Amino acid sequence: MKMQRNKLFNPKGDSAFEKRRLIDGNSTNLFELNNIKYDWAMKLYRAMMNNFWIPEEIPLGNDAKDYKVLSDAEQKGFDRVISFLVFLDSLQTANLPNFSHFVTAPEVNLCLTLQTFQEAVHSQSYGYILDTVVSASKREQIYNYWREDKFLLERNLVITSIYEQFEQDPTRENFVLALMANYILEGLYFYSGFSFFYVLARQGKMCGVAQEIRYIQRDELTHLVLFQNIITTLRKENPELFLNSTMEKLSSLMDSAVQGEINWGKYIIKDGILGLTDTIIERYIRYLSNKRMDAIGFARLYPEETEHPMKWVDSFSSVNQIKTDFFEAKPTAYSKSSGVDWDELG
Numbered sequence: 122m123k124m125q126r127n128k129l130f131n132p133k134g135d136s137a138f139e140k141r142r143l144i145d146g147n148s149t150n151l152f153e154l155n156n157i158k159y160d161w162a163m164k165l166y167r168a169m170m171n172n173f174w175i176p177e178e179i180p181l182g183n184d185a186k187d188y189k190v191l192s193d194a195e196q197k198g199f200d201r202v203i204s205f206l207v208f209l210d211s212l213q214t215a216n217l218p219n220f221s222h223f224v225t226a227p228e229v230n231l232c233l234t235l236q237t238f239q240e241a242v243h244s245q246s247y248g249y250i251l252d253t254v255v256s257a258s259k260r261e262q263i264y265n266y267w268r269e270d271k272f273l274l275e276r277n278l279v280i281t282s283i284y285e286q287f288e289q290d291p292t293r294e295n296f297v298l299a300l301m302a303n304y305i306l307e308g309l310y311f312y313s314g315f316s317f318f319y320v321l322a323r324q325g326k327m328c329g330v331a332q333e334i335r336y337i338q339r340d341e342l343t344h345l346v347l348f349q350n351i352i353t354t355l356r357k358e359n360p361e362l363f364l365n366s367t368m369e370k371l372s373s374l375m376d377s378a379v380q381g382e383i384n385w386g387k388y389i390i391k392d393g394i395l396g397l398t399d400t401i402i403e404r405y406i407r408y409l410s411n412k413r414m415d416a417i418g419f420a421r422l423y424p425e426e427t428e429h430p431m432k433w434v435d436s437f438s439s440v441n442q443i444k445t446d447f448f449e450a451k452p453t454a455y456s457k458s459s460g461v462d463w464d465e466l467g
């Protein structure tokens with residue numbers, strides 16, 4: 122059965138928050154933010170607002186020099202990772218409203234709107250990186266990889282097909298699948314790419330780009346927590362959408378995503394990147410998958426993977442723990458503590 126799309130104008134909607142539901146509610150669509158049901162959404166909204174940043178405030182002059190002296194393998198890896206990130210953030214910006222159309226809690230839609238905005242800022246940062254660090258012809262090449270690089274094209278198709286399935290056939294089952302796909306994208310797909318940049322920066326290369334990535338990752342953590350809350354709330358309100366057969370589908374989606382991410386990570390480093398090996402990537406992605414499954418109360422798929430194989434990444438990826446003189450980035454004036462230990466979640 123198809124889901125009911127939110128009415129744009131609904132004077133007969135319920136404003137009483139106790140009647141509010143994540144989906145299938147009768148929402149007025151109005152933001153009455155003194156009258157909310159889902160506290161977690163307002164906390165997240167504030168954390169996301171506090172994370173506001175501007176990509177161009179991070180200088181990339183040294184990165185342009187660094188790029189020229191990267192090894193061939195490092196350049197190739199850099200180009201492919203950026204190309205994939207361009208795709209992911211563009212897709213997110215375009216697809217998130219497809220969720221909002223069916224979410225009947227205005228405070229949750231507020232977070233989805235802010236997330237959409239942040240994904241757009243991430244695209245802005247890639248534009249800035251490509252403008253500053255590589256030549257104009259290289260930039261065009263990188264923007265076109267998604268059409269030309271078979272591996273990348275195939276990968277992108279897998280992700281998009283689940284979103285499209287929901288867009289074209291908005292059933293509850295497809296909604297749950299798309300939620301899980303989004304959760305996986307936020308919590309897994311970005312991570313081989315992120316760690317690639319941290320590995321370079323740890324060797325003193327492309328440190329400005331790594332700083333951009335840190336800010337992006339800080340945003341992605343809030344997106345991850347948003348979808349974690351959406352999934353667990355939906356499961357409480359609509360347990361019939363999470364029967365065994367669906368749980369199996371969701372777990373197998375995670376399993377194939379893990380395989381896809383591992384293959385992608387290996388592809389990025391196939392020409393040799395100091396500090397990254399196939400085994401480290403495999404272990405890292407499986408370890409992350411376990412964390413993501415724990416967070417939504419699902420069974421782990423790789424119980425043997427209990428140790429983070431690159432522990433340094435967690436502290437290295439934190440915006441607040443990095444000395445700004447090393448990275449030459451201005452400390453952001455907008456960031457205030459949200460009271461949540463986001464670093465723990467990475």
Ligand SMILES: [Fe+2]
Pocket residue numbers: 210213239240243337341
């Ligand atoms: Fe993003």
Ligand SMILES: [Fe+2]
Pocket residue numbers: 213240307340341344
């Ligand atoms: Fe995101």
